[in-house]
Amino acid sequence: MIKNNATKKWLMQRLSGLFLVPPMIWFLLNIISIYNKTYLEVLIFFSNPISIFLIFLLLIFGFYHLSIGLNQIFEDYISNEKIKNVTNIISRFLSIIIPLVTLFLLIQISL
Amino acid sequence: MKNSDNPLSPHLQIYKWQLSSLVSIFHRITGILNTAGLLFFCFWIISMFLGENFYQIIYTFLDSFFGKFLILGITWSFSFHFLSGIRHLVWDFGYGYDLKKSNIASILIILFSFILTILLYLIGKHFI
Numbered sequence: 001m002i003k004n005n006a007t008k009k010w011l012m013q014r015l016s017g018l019f020l021v022p023p024m025i026w027f028l029l030n031i032i033s034i035y036n037k038t039y040l041e042v043l044i045f046f047s048n049p050i051s052i053f054l055i056f057l058l059l060i061f062g063f064y065h066l067s068i069g070l071n072q073i074f075e076d077y078i079s080n081e082k083i084k085n086v087t088n089i090i091s092r093f094l095s096i097i098i099p100l101v102t103l104f105l106l107i108q109i110s111l
Numbered sequence: 112m113k114n115s116d117n118p119l120s121p122h123l124q125i126y127k128w129q130l131s132s133l134v135s136i137f138h139r140i141t142g143i144l145n146t147a148g149l150l151f152f153c154f155w156i157i158s159m160f161l162g163e164n165f166y167q168i169i170y171t172f173l174d175s176f177f178g179k180f181l182i183l184g185i186t187w188s189f190s191f192h193f194l195s196g197i198r199h200l201v202w203d204f205g206y207g208y209d210l211k212k213s214n215i216a217s218i219l220i221i222l223f224s225f226i227l228t229i230l231l232y233l234i235g236k237h238f239i
Contacts, residue, residue, distance in 0.1 A: 025231070031182060032186065033235045039163045039166045059153070066149065076119065098150070105157055106156050
């Protein structure tokens with residue numbers, strides 16, 4: 001098993017990026033098809049269990065992947081250690097909370 | 112240990128532009144755009160939860176020219192990040208580092224990001 005934290009992050013960024021591709025393509029195709037449809041039509045799409053499962057994958061891998069990416073950008077462009085650490089903590093917190101809230105509400109919609 | 116003397120990445124304003132740096136920075140920019148896109152999708156789902164009246168506001172926006180522009184923009188941003196990401200994986204396996212290959216790959220990434228956008232849009236509009 002990989003012990004080094006940076007190496008682990010490097011690997012997880014690649015893996016989450018790969019896992020992200022199928023649900024992302026699926027989601028984009030569907031969004032293109034329904035983005036200007038009425039409430040009921042969109043509701044039918046979001047209530048489908050397959051939709052919920054794939055959106056679940058999309059949000060989990062997506063927010064995990066973007067959290068690592070944002071972290072690297074902060075690492076490169078914020079010189080102040082204190083501001084960098086606070087920014088990292090906030091962005092990590094949000095990239096856990098936002099997908100969880102969205103998924104919870106998505107399940108509420110479908111019920 | 113005091114870290115304030117650590118070197119930072121070269122800031123964009125003082126960097127000489129080449130194809131490789133253009134694609135490299137656009138990998139990051141599209142990464143941030145994809146983040147914004149994903150946040151918008153979350154907002155969209157939440158608006159469904161808030162009810163038909165609230166959804167109507169987003170619907171009015173999405174049904175306009177700006178809505179189409181936004182959807183196409185997110186599709187392009189994903190396409191670019193996806194293709195550039197594939198090259199990152201190729202790099203990780205140790206290939207594609209010499210200048211000529213790198214420039215050809217950069218041009219292909221830019222070109223195919225637009226082709227993939229059009230393809231995804233046409234498939235989404237007509238076949239799903």
